[in-house]
Amino acid sequence: KDFRNNVKPNWCPGCGDFSVQAAIQRAAANVGLEPEQMAVVSGIGCSGRISGYIHSYGLHGIHGRALPIAQGLKMANKDLTVIASGGDGDGFAIGMGHTIHAIRRNIDVTYIVMDNQIYGLTKGQTSPRSAAGFKTKSTPEGAIEHALAPMEMALSAGATFVAQSFSSDLKELTSLIEQGINHKGFSIINVFSPCVTYNKVNTYDWFKENLTKLSDVEGYDFTNREKAMSTLMKHDGLVTGLIYQNQEQPSYQELVSGYSDDALSNANLQLEEEQFNKLLKEFM
Ligand code: SF4
Numbered sequence: 001k002d003f004r005n006n007v008k009p010n011w012c013p014g015c016g017d018f019s020v021q022a023a024i025q026r027a028a029a030n031v032g033l034e035p036e037q038m039a040v041v042s043g044i045g046c047s048g049r050i051s052g053y054i055h056s057y058g059l060h061g062i063h064g065r066a067l068p069i070a071q072g073l074k075m076a077n078k079d080l081t082v083i084a085s086g087g088d089g090d091g092f093a094i095g096m097g098h099t100i101h102a103i104r105r106n107i108d109v110t111y112i113v114m115d116n117q118i119y120g121l122t123k124g125q126t127s128p129r130s131a132a133g134f135k136t137k138s139t140p141e142g143a144i145e146h147a148l149a150p151m152e153m154a155l156s157a158g159a160t161f162v163a164q165s166f167s168s169d170l171k172e173l174t175s176l177i178e179q180g181i182n183h184k185g186f187s188i189i190n191v192f193s194p195c196v197t198y199n200k201v202n203t204y205d206w207f208k209e210n211l212t213k214l215s216d217v218e219g220y221d222f223t224n225r226e227k228a229m230s231t232l233m234k235h236d237g238l239v240t241g242l243i244y245q246n247q248e249q250p251s252y253q254e255l256v257s258g259y260s261d262d263a264l265s266n267a268n269l270q271l272e273e274e275q276f277n278k279l280l281k282e283f284m
Pocket residue numbers: 010011012014015016017046047116120121194195196197198
């Protein structure tokens with residue numbers, strides 16, 4: 001079970017995305033998958049390249065559209081473990097509509113966001129996760145808007161698995177991805193993944209100083225949604241660990257009749273001419 005391939009990542013040295021790649025590869029091996037049992041679908045951005053660096057099925061899609069593709073894959077092949085991935089611009093700006101609806105749909109896909117609070121691929125503009133006052137080429141006098149709060153958003157939208165980690169903490173990140181893969185429903189894992197080239201504020205040292213591990217919060221209970229929301233608000237979203245999990249809610253697939261009988265990808269979809277014409281007539 002080796003999820004490494006021969007493609008050399010062209011991320012900048014020190015980019016947090018290297019650790020996310022390693023964590024996905026380790027988690028997939030740890031849960032006992034074979035490369036042909038997994039697909040990694042990504043959007044556009046530096047982080048979007050990740051699907052090309054993992055030995056599995058992969059698809060580097062279009063900006064903000066990793067989730068529609070990932071959900072379609074899962075519905076067509078229930079036996080496939082599907083990972084969707086991208087950056088904070090990809091998932092929380094152009095792709096935000098898909099993110100919210102995938103969350104409330106609770107389809108069995110693991111979504112990993114590499115959150116670097118900036119647009120890296122286009123050379124450093126303010127993203128939906130940049131803090132107010134953040135100065136970039138697109139906001140030379142500082143961002144006016146406040147940063148989006150992705151974990152609070154996920155909780156509000158009814159997510160059944162919400163987690164956050166830091167790319168420096170490979171052990172925690174790997175464990176959370178394993179839990180996300182094993183979760184029966186949609187899992188969202190936001191990863192603070194520093195952009196060492198363009199973001200000189202949210203650096204590795206900054207995160208080390210500002211992050212709180214939920215395992216250090218006395219009495220924290222990841223099954224308590226209200227507590228999860230108040231803890232996030234208290235720490236301004238800067239927590240890592242399993243924030244919330246609800247294992248009671250059925251996944252989308254469990255509610256779709258006939259879904260569990262067989263994978264659609266195994267079905268013989270070839271139609272005889274007569275059947276085809278009959279279908280055509282019905283839809284005309
Ligand atoms: Fe990573 Fe930033 Fe370089 Fe992109 S520009 S590869 S996000 S360090």
